[in-house]
Amino acid sequence: MTLKAIARTTILCVAAFSLADCGRLPRFVGTEPGAAREIAEQRRVDEQGRQVTTIWEALRLQRDSGDKVAVNRYLWNASLQVLDFLPVQSVDPFTGVIVTGYGTPPGGGRAYRATIYVTDPALDARSLNVSILTRSGPVAVGTQRAVEDAILTRARQLRSADRNL
CATH class of the missing domain: 3.30.530 (Alpha-D-Glucose-1,6-Bisphosphate; Chain A, domain 4)
Structure with a gap:
């Protein structure tokens, strides 16, 4: 094997192991149920106190109850x-x-x-x-x-x- 092939293989292995280990974040290990949700809710407010919306929340279908009229x-x-x-x-x-x-x-x-x-x-x-x-x-x-x-x-x-x- 050449030096390029070894370097390429090493980089691919490190990337694969890094991505495989992404699911185990240290802040969620050993916490009680519901703590992950509280941390996620805290992250939804930025430094100025404004509510931050993720792309998934924006794309989620909103149910319209039909009782709200937006005219004066x-x-x-x-x-x-x-x-x-x-x-x-x-x-x-x-x-x-x-x-x-x-x-x-x-x-x-x-x-x-x-x-x-x-x-x-x-x-x-x-x-x-x-x-x-x-x-x-x-x-x-x-x-x-x-x-x-x-x-x-x-x-x-x-x-x-x-x-x-």
Whole structure:
């Protein structure tokens, strides 16, 4: 045998014995049941105290009980109340999308259509996306912002009325 073959064989043997012995870590030898779990739970918090998630925990299937809605109920109800002159075509409270058909506001002659997207459970302007169209195309930015402000104002009114109960 040559010197290269001996060195290669020695390196492979050391690597094989090292990997075979990985299962016996000294911190788990001779400890009582449950200690390994406590050590693993301690390692899930980093130096800043933040929770650390392993790749396996992130990939594990989460069971959805179906009772959690991730939209703000005040924004949702205010959107339906402010745009009540538009016929509702599609509603999905779990994704926060309201799609309406064309309708004319009271005292107006132009038909509008709206799509409302409530993205967050917070009562915040960033949680509300409104898209308003006419038959000829999108409305002016000022008109869209006025409708968003009306929805936000109504949502705040609804929330304050709930707190008075």
